Amino acid sequence: MATEKLFYQNQYIRSFSAKSVRSGTDEEGRSYVVLDQTAFYPTGGGQPHDMGTINGVNVLNVEEVEGEVRHYTAEPLGIHNEYTGEIDWERRFDHMQQHAGQHILSAAFEDNLGYKTVSFHLGKETCSIDLEVKGLTKEEMKQVENTANEIILENRPIDTKWVTKEELGQYHLRKDLSVSENIRLVIIPEFDYNGCGGTHPDSTGQVSSIKILHWEKQKKNKIRVYFVCGSRVLKQLGAKHQIVQGLTDTLNAPQEELNNSAANVLRQNKELEKIISELKFELIEYEADKLLDQEEIHRDQKIIKAIFSNRPMPELQSLAKTIADKSSEVLVMLVNENPDKLQLVCARGEAVAINMNDLIKQVLPDINGKGGGNASVAQGGGEKVIKAQELMERLVSKM
Incomplete structure (x- = not known):
């Protein structure tokens, strides 16, 4: 073993000849061969193993196991009088x-x-x-x-x-x-x-x-x-120069000004995000007022119901809460239809006695769904096994 270690630590050897000590397959089904001497460095001391070939077959891994150096190969090597190893010198x-x-x-x-x-x-x-x-x-x-x-x-x-x-x-x-x-x-x-x-x-x-x-x-x-x-x-x-060059073109700024230019872009994005958020709030307010004009009466309860397609869940939640805040006597039921799922949000005004969490849990099993919330607002989603309109009808019937 000492001779073997001396050999693989001779760092400038690129090829060598050796005889087989034995070959085998480990518990993971990997083929390996143990040679009487090797220039392949096994993983150890923070350094990865060498790669290369033995008799033209790729060496995938080299490990020292129970005092012997195992060369794991892409395929079994078979029995030979001599084995020729080639180290991947660049690696x-x-x-x-x-x-x-x-x-x-x-x-x-x-x-x-x-x-x-x-x-x-x-x-x-x-x-x-x-x-x-x-x-x-x-x-x-x-x-x-x-x-x-x-x-x-x-x-x-x-x-x-x-x-x-x-x-x-x-x-x-x-x-x-x-x-x-x-x-x-x-x-x-x-x-x-x-x-x-x-x-x-x-x-x-x-x-x-x-x-x-x-x-x-x-x-x-x-x-x-x-x-x-x-x-x-x-x-x-x-690699870094290519990235810098790309940023120089994208930001239209010389290399020494990239930090300032990027900081300006980020600042402008934050300002735009703030404006977009404010505009979305105004749109939600407008949409809430429009839906309030379409309220219905069901079993002496004022309700707002609406079906949407591919609407982000946070927007639906915000819309439902906004409507409920605007009218203390209204119950809001919103259904959202996506290509492969259905979602729903329910909210109530302060004067409504119906528990929203209990309400949606009565229909979630119909779509193999999950969800929850509290007495005032609840949400959930599940599989698209029924139509959005049918889910809305079942929701209304459970009031």
Whole structure:
């Protein structure tokens, strides 16, 4: 097993030959093969697994299970004398850049500010570290980012070294080790010393650059910092530039004025929303007065009934309440018909004794519906199993 680990941690191997130890299928029905040696990195230490092919078959996942490295493949590989593996190099080198960048960034946080990294995640688009600190400022972030990129520009070597537990005293490690044997150190001389089994380039210059994107608070006094390294910096820059260019065209403003232009648009939208809300209120008032002119008498009770199509429920509720407020003796029954459902709202004036919640619950079962409310106003909805007019007639009959 130690030989196998040495092999997959040799980060510049792109292809290899091996013999099968065994193959099998796990409890989820996934096919896998275990080889006598492998250059595929299994998920671990915050770094995702490698991808690629074995004998031309796609490797979908690589995991270390019960001390062996399992290569999960798109289809069973069959029995062969020899297996040839090919690493997806673009993915591998990206992971190398991100992982080394995390070492540099974490060391810069600790050296500059004394903030320790407690976890690391290498995602598909961005990476993140969790810092043991309550808060961060823009000035602190800028300071750390500058230090990290200076270390990259100095093109310092990134060395790996296997040591024994007794030899650890020679190194100033940033965190405690999780293993006591097969100890592998990743070293950036005079800057960072870490126990790590991940893959890294052989110099800081190959990380290319580090960019902190943003940060957010987490539970238990931690801050999560999102960042990218290497080719991901260019990818992020390109994507963001396209967005900025699109906003520049949409808002008809140069890049440096986008914030002000966007703020003006939002302010204008709020003003328009306020005007629209006021106009809707006036329309509801007008509509309520018009419906009051159409009141009927049923069993000595004044009623207002109306059927609508595709009317928003909040508008129906507002309309029913407005009518009830305008006339203390009226009972309001509104039905709304949508393509696949029926809705209803009932409201009463102060002088009406009928309970609205009880009223609608007598007809909701007819449409397999649900709803509720109180004695003054209630609403509900259900399936369109009967016509809107029939629902209204049943509602009136239950008064």
